[in-house]
Amino acid sequence: MTISTMSSSVSTSNWRQLLGAMLFLCQFICPVFHSQVLAQPAATAEFESAVLAALGGQALTGIEFTGSGWDACLGQAWSINAGWARWQLTDYHRVIDYDTGTSSQTALRRAGLDADHIGGCGAQPAAAAAPQQSFINSTAAWPDQLLIWLTPHGFLRLLAAGKPAITKAGTGWQASLPLQRDMINYHLIGHFNSQHELTSIQTWIDDSVFGDMEVLAEFGAYEQFNGLSFPHTLTIKQGGFATLSLTIASAAASNATLPNKAPAPPRPPAPATDGPRFTEIGKGIFVVLGGYKSVAVEFDQFTVVIDGLQNDARVQDLITIVKQAIPNKPIRYVVSTHSHFDHASGLRQFAAEGATILTHEMNVAFFNKALSAPRTLRVKPTEPNSVQVKVQGIKDHHEIKDGAGQSIDVYALGPSAHAADMLIAYLPTAKTVVEADTLQPWINPAFGGKNGPHPLLLNLEAGLKKLNLDYQHFVPVHAPPMPPLMERADLEKALAAH
Numbered sequence: 001m002t003i004s005t006m007s008s009s010v011s012t013s014n015w016r017q018l019l020g021a022m023l024f025l026c027q028f029i030c031p032v033f034h035s036q037v038l039a040q041p042a043a044t045a046e047f048e049s050a051v052l053a054a055l056g057g058q059a060l061t062g063i064e065f066t067g068s069g070w071d072a073c074l075g076q077a078w079s080i081n082a083g084w085a086r087w088q089l090t091d092y093h094r095v096i097d098y099d100t101g102t103s104s105q106t107a108l109r110r111a112g113l114d115a116d117h118i119g120g121c122g123a124q125p126a127a128a129a130a131p132q133q134s135f136i137n138s139t140a141a142w143p144d145q146l147l148i149w150l151t152p153h154g155f156l157r158l159l160a161a162g163k164p165a166i167t168k169a170g171t172g173w174q175a176s177l178p179l180q181r182d183m184i185n186y187h188l189i190g191h192f193n194s195q196h197e198l199t200s201i202q203t204w205i206d207d208s209v210f211g212d213m214e215v216l217a218e219f220g221a222y223e224q225f226n227g228l229s230f231p232h233t234l235t236i237k238q239g240g241f242a243t244l245s246l247t248i249a250s251a252a253a254s255n256a257t258l259p260n261k262a263p264a265p266p267r268p269p270a271p272a273t274d275g276p277r278f279t280e281i282g283k284g285i286f287v288v289l290g291g292y293k294s295v296a297v298e299f300d301q302f303t304v305v306i307d308g309l310q311n312d313a314r315v316q317d318l319i320t321i322v323k324q325a326i327p328n329k330p331i332r333y334v335v336s337t338h339s340h341f342d343h344a345s346g347l348r349q350f351a352a353e354g355a356t357i358l359t360h361e362m363n364v365a366f367f368n369k370a371l372s373a374p375r376t377l378r379v380k381p382t383e384p385n386s387v388q389v390k391v392q393g394i395k396d397h398h399e400i401k402d403g404a405g406q407s408i409d410v411y412a413l414g415p416s417a418h419a420a421d422m423l424i425a426y427l428p429t430a431k432t433v434v435e436a437d438t439l440q441p442w443i444n445p446a447f448g449g450k451n452g453p454h455p456l457l458l459n460l461e462a463g464l465k466k467l468n469l470d471y472q473h474f475v476p477v478h479a480p481p482m483p484p485l486m487e488r489a490d491l492e493k494a495l496a497a498h
C-alpha cells in the first residue's frame with residue numbers, strides 16, 4: 001500500500017494534517033516508508049518549510065550574487081567529445097527578481113579561454129576582456145527563463161506554486177515537479193541532501209540536435225553569506241557539458257525591482273524571395289542560396305546535400321528547395337562539415353528523409369546517441385519525435401561517385417583553433433571546394449589579421465596544399481551572398497599580402 005493510497009482514504013482535513021505531521025516525523029523514525037510518495041499537501045508544505053529553513057529561513061523576493069568562472073557556447077565545441085567552447089567570466093553579477101521573473105547580469109567576459117581550442121563562439125585569438133550584460137524578461141521563453149529558476153530560492157518558489165511529488169531518495173529527498181509553459185509539458189526534478197539542501201536540479205528542454213536535452217544545475221557546498229545560505233559553486237550543464245561554471249563570492253537578498261523590459265518587437269517577416277532560391281554552378285551541382293548556403297549534388301540515383309544546416313526552419317525549407325532543384329531522387333547522404341550546431345541542426349530532418357549522415361569519425365558516437373534520443377518538447381514538430389539515425393564516419397577521405405561522371409570527395413581538413421573535426425567537400429567537375437567557417441565573414445573580404453594571415457586561412461591553405469586539389473573556386477557556406485563563389489586567387493592574394 002502506498003502512502004498516497006492511504007491519504008485518499010481519509011476524509012477530514014484534521015486527519016490529513018495529522019497524517020502530514022506523522023509523515024514528516026516519519027523521516028526520522030521509520031525509514032521503511034521513505035521510498036513512498038509524500039502526496040500529502042501538508043507533508044509537502046512541511047518539506048518546503050524544511051528547505052526554506054536550510055536556506056536561512058528567509059523567503060526572498062529577489063537575490064543577487066557575484067562570482068567568477070566561465071560560460072560556454074552550447075553546440076560550439078572544438079571537439080564534441082571535450083565540452084563546449086569556453087569564455088572567461090570575471091566580475092560576474094546577477095540580480096534576480098523572483099516576483100516578476102526577471103533578471104539582469106553583468107560581467108567582464110574574455111573570449112577564447114582555451115586559446116588553441118577556441119571553437120565556434122566567434123572568438124578571435126588573444127581577445128581582450130570586454131563588458132557584457134544580459135537581461136531575462138518575464139515573457140522570455142521558458143528555456144531562457146531557466147537561469148532564474150535553477151537557483152535554490154527560485155526552485156523553492158516553483159515547488160510552492162506547483163504540485164510536486166516529494167519522495168525519499170537515498171539519504172536525501174527528491175522533488176518531482178511537472179510544469180506547463182508555452183503549451184509544453186516540462187518536468188523538473190530537484191535533489192536534496194539529508195539537510196534539505198538542494199544539490200541539483202534536472203530538467204529537459206528542446207534542442208534540434210539533442211532532442212529532449214538535459215539541463216542540469218549542480219550546487220556545491222552551502223556557505224553562509226550574511227545569514228543567507230547559498231552554494232559556493234553553481235554549475236549549469238546542457239547536453240552533458242557545462243555552459244556556466246561559477247565560484248560564488250557573495251550572495252544577498254535583493255529588493256531591486258528590475259524593469260520588465262518590453263520584449264523585442266517581432267522581426268518583420270523575411271521579404272518574399274522573388275529571385276531564384278538556388279543556382280546551378282556545374283552540371284547537377286546546385287547552390288541553395290541564403291544566409292547559410294548549402295550545396296545539393298545530383299547523382300544518377302540519388303542526391304547529396306552538403307551543409308547549410310543552420311536551424312530547423314531553414315532545413316525544412318532547404319529540403320523543399322533541394323527537391324525542387326533535383327526532383328524525384330532521394331537524399332541519400334548529408335555532409336555535416338563539422339559538429340557546430342549552426343551546421344548540424346536539422347540532421348534529424350535529413351535522417352527522417354532516410355539520408356545517411358557523413359561526419360568526421362570523431363563525431364560518430366556523439367551523433368548516434370544525440371540524434372537517437374526522443375524529441376517531444378515542441379509545439380510544431382519539423383520531423384517525427386524519433387528518427388532512425390545512420391551515421392558514417394570519415395577518417396581522412398571519402399568518395400561518392402556514380403557511373404555518370406558525378407563525384408564528391410570529402411576530406412578531413414585537419415584541426416584548427418575553430419574545430420578538430422572539419423570536413424571540406426571537393427567537387428572535381430566544377431573545380432570547387434565547399435567549406436564552412438574557414439572563410440568566415442569576419443575575415444572576409446580582408447582575409448587577414450594585423451599580425452599575418454588569420455590562423456583559419458593558414459589552416460585551410462595547408463590542408464588544400466597537402467591534398468593537392470585542382471580547384472579554382474570556393475562555395476563558402478557563409479557570405480558572400482551573390483555570386484555564391486569565391487575565387488582561389490582571393491585566398492592566395494590575402495595570404496601573399498603578409
Ligand SMILES: [Zn+2]
Nearest residue numbers: 120338340437
Ligand atoms: Zn563552426
